[in-house]
Amino acid sequence: MRATVIHAPHDIRVEEVPDPAIRQPTDAVVRVLRACICGSDLWAYRGESARQPGQRIGHEFLGVVEETGAGVGGFAVGDLVVAPFVWSDGTCAYCADGLTTSCPEGGFWGSVGSDGGQGEAVRVPYADGTLVKLPAAAASDGRLLTALLALSDVLGTGHHAALGAGVTKGSTVAVVGDGAVGLCGVLAARRLGAERIIALGRHTARTDIARRFGATDVVAERGEAALAAVRELTRGEGAHSVIEAVGTEQSMRTALDIVRDGGAIGYVGVPHGSASGVDLGVMFDRNIALRGGVAPVRTYIPELLPDVLDGTIDPSPVFDLSIGLDEVPAGYRAMDGRTALKVLITP
Amino acid sequence: MRATVIHAPHDIRVEEVPDPAIRQPTDAVVRVLRACICGSDLWAYRGESARQPGQRIGHEFLGVVEETGAGVGGFAVGDLVVAPFVWSDGTCAYCADGLTTSCPEGGFWGSVGSDGGQGEAVRVPYADGTLVKLPAAAASDGRLLTALLALSDVLGTGHHAALGAGVTKGSTVAVVGDGAVGLCGVLAARRLGAERIIALGRHTARTDIARRFGATDVVAERGEAALAAVRELTRGEGAHSVIEAVGTEQSMRTALDIVRDGGAIGYVGVPHGSASGVDLGVMFDRNIALRGGVAPVRTYIPELLPDVLDGTIDPSPVFDLSIGLDEVPAGYRAMDGRTALKVLITP
Numbered sequence: 205m206r207a208t209v210i211h212a213p214h215d216i217r218v219e220e221v222p223d224p225a226i227r228q229p230t231d232a233v234v235r236v237l238r239a240c241i242c243g244s245d246l247w248a249y250r251g252e253s254a255r256q257p258g259q260r261i262g263h264e265f266l267g268v269v270e271e272t273g274a275g276v277g278g279f280a281v282g283d284l285v286v287a288p289f290v291w292s293d294g295t296c297a298y299c300a301d302g303l304t305t306s307c308p309e310g311g312f313w314g315s316v317g318s319d320g321g322q323g324e325a326v327r328v329p330y331a332d333g334t335l336v337k338l339p340a341a342a343a344s345d346g347r348l349l350t351a352l353l354a355l356s357d358v359l360g361t362g363h364h365a366a367l368g369a370g371v372t373k374g375s376t377v378a379v380v381g382d383g384a385v386g387l388c389g390v391l392a393a394r395r396l397g398a399e400r401i402i403a404l405g406r407h408t409a410r411t412d413i414a415r416r417f418g419a420t421d422v423v424a425e426r427g428e429a430a431l432a433a434v435r436e437l438t439r440g441e442g443a444h445s446v447i448e449a450v451g452t453e454q455s456m457r458t459a460l461d462i463v464r465d466g467g468a469i470g471y472v473g474v475p476h477g478s479a480s481g482v483d484l485g486v487m488f489d490r491n492i493a494l495r496g497g498v499a500p501v502r503t504y505i506p507e508l509l510p511d512v513l514d515g516t517i518d519p520s521p522v523f524d525l526s527i528g529l530d531e532v533p534a535g536y537r538a539m540d541g542r543t544a545l546k547v548l549i550t551p
Numbered sequence: 552m553r554a555t556v557i558h559a560p561h562d563i564r565v566e567e568v569p570d571p572a573i574r575q576p577t578d579a580v581v582r583v584l585r586a587c588i589c590g591s592d593l594w595a596y597r598g599e600s601a602r603q604p605g606q607r608i609g610h611e612f613l614g615v616v617e618e619t620g621a622g623v624g625g626f627a628v629g630d631l632v633v634a635p636f637v638w639s640d641g642t643c644a645y646c647a648d649g650l651t652t653s654c655p656e657g658g659f660w661g662s663v664g665s666d667g668g669q670g671e672a673v674r675v676p677y678a679d680g681t682l683v684k685l686p687a688a689a690a691s692d693g694r695l696l697t698a699l700l701a702l703s704d705v706l707g708t709g710h711h712a713a714l715g716a717g718v719t720k721g722s723t724v725a726v727v728g729d730g731a732v733g734l735c736g737v738l739a740a741r742r743l744g745a746e747r748i749i750a751l752g753r754h755t756a757r758t759d760i761a762r763r764f765g766a767t768d769v770v771a772e773r774g775e776a777a778l779a780a781v782r783e784l785t786r787g788e789g790a791h792s793v794i795e796a797v798g799t800e801q802s803m804r805t806a807l808d809i810v811r812d813g814g815a816i817g818y819v820g821v822p823h824g825s826a827s828g829v830d831l832g833v834m835f836d837r838n839i840a841l842r843g844g845v846a847p848v849r850t851y852i853p854e855l856l857p858d859v860l861d862g863t864i865d866p867s868p869v870f871d872l873s874i875g876l877d878e879v880p881a882g883y884r885a886m887d888g889r890t891a892l893k894v895l896i897t898p
Contacts, residue, residue, distance in 0.1 A: 297788065298812060303838060306812035368840075441644065456831075465645060465653035468842075471835070480831035484803075484822045488844040491650060493715070495815075497838035 207323025213251030224327035229275030232331035262322025288502035294333020302503035354519035360501025362388025368470025368496035369445035373397030381449030394418030456481030554670025560598030571674035576622030579678035609669025641680020649850035701866035707848025709735025715817025715843035716792035720744030728796030741765030803828030
């Protein structure tokens, strides 16, 4: 089959690789209908996170079950399924608690020896624990299929951030980060009943999506001016809940600046760079909580799926460029150059 | 009156100072019956936190109302009252939310221009917002009076840590720090229904109190061995809830080591030292929440008071040395040298 392989920073190729096959009875093979490129893939692309030459890449996909191992009970050939961005066994103590990302048997698509999502097919370990079935009818609805793909990462990650930030009915929420996750954080916050949602961002194409997703206010300023603008919108106090969806020192500092005393930062931006931006002294004095991390999206899919299916929420606008598998290298360049927000791949 | 004054590191004196008097209509003057020395007072004593020469010190006290301003409605002369370790107006948005430590009119006993708790009397700003009335009968019960003094800081701070750590019925909790706050964290965790409480500590006098307060296990090891011991007690996973009651880089690292994936660290140790011990990358991968800070104990007093009055919880054993006001400098030396856990002062 053909799949995306990373050979070195800025050297992404689509090439012939071995067809996936059942290795364990709990495996399934899924033919990919939709995949995409994640902001975090760019760190491998830019050399900011290490990859071995020849690793696969891509961790978001949905598709059709093509083959199942003898131990797979929950899926049959032909089922339409979505995969979360990590696999998990579904049976351990962590999976039972919903923390599928801490499953000792779990793993990340594209890690050494595993398939990545940006290819024609994927061998899925622990299929029963990992995959979630989608209605067959969705396969013929292109817009819906794209929306459902967001369940594999960005929608669940935005939801995790909103939960971490303590968003409840009537909350005031500020969102740092205008990427797909930040925008899904807006969507998730609105879904959880936030009354006021302040999106920080300067790219009108993105802040327009934020407004469409439920942002009541957009702050285009940066630094001190952004802080002043958020304060003015929040009786001088800041937002109860802040979603941090970037992962840089600067974004965490901004989150700390604009959160209200006693509030919470829900952080889902993968920390990168040498400094975290976390100032424990400030957090202590102001009773700021920090909650989040790698989102256990497998746990959230059953809750979010009905709302995507019935159109209550539609994350599909985060995909603003659609390409075929052979164009994946160009897709990386587009996201790296910020000419695309999130790239959809139809193999 | 006589009160404790800090002139320089290691230079604590009890000397004559002006009698407190009503300055604002919302003030009260409280004659101190019980005060104490806090672990955090030692940082000023050791020069680790700056003080202006001549500042008062001490932020925990209870006593009898001696005088009230014209605007004080909730208290009368002769009332027995306890003060939380910060004053607060009781009327602002933060006070309404229970975050009295963020009250814009609030302040800390012993800050420049204010009285400290380690003296004969204290001018209390915003008496109606700050003080909590105690039953008059308690004044004649020395043991109870000492237990009630813990409401001014350590008991409420331990409770804040337990809440931050997400302690609920059936929780497994580990407590880092065997000082008065850590021990009160044990007490608070048991009160909230924790099933297993692991106290880390090597001083048997302290761990004996921990057991008396509800610790089911004591881990005397340090470093890697402590981690292994906690893992062995928790199916290899760590504790859902960790109370961090020290505030050093090492204690925060220990807390992160022993917390279960998906768990929470409730931190109330005032951060000191240049490094925080917070590793955001580890927290991200393992979904560790960090919640806590300066405890809004004023908010907790009404909830905790009935349990202290009826003996459901008795924090009085944390006070292991009782002195008069003139002996306060010796009390600091005893706590600094760890020959005393917490020093009770009866002016």
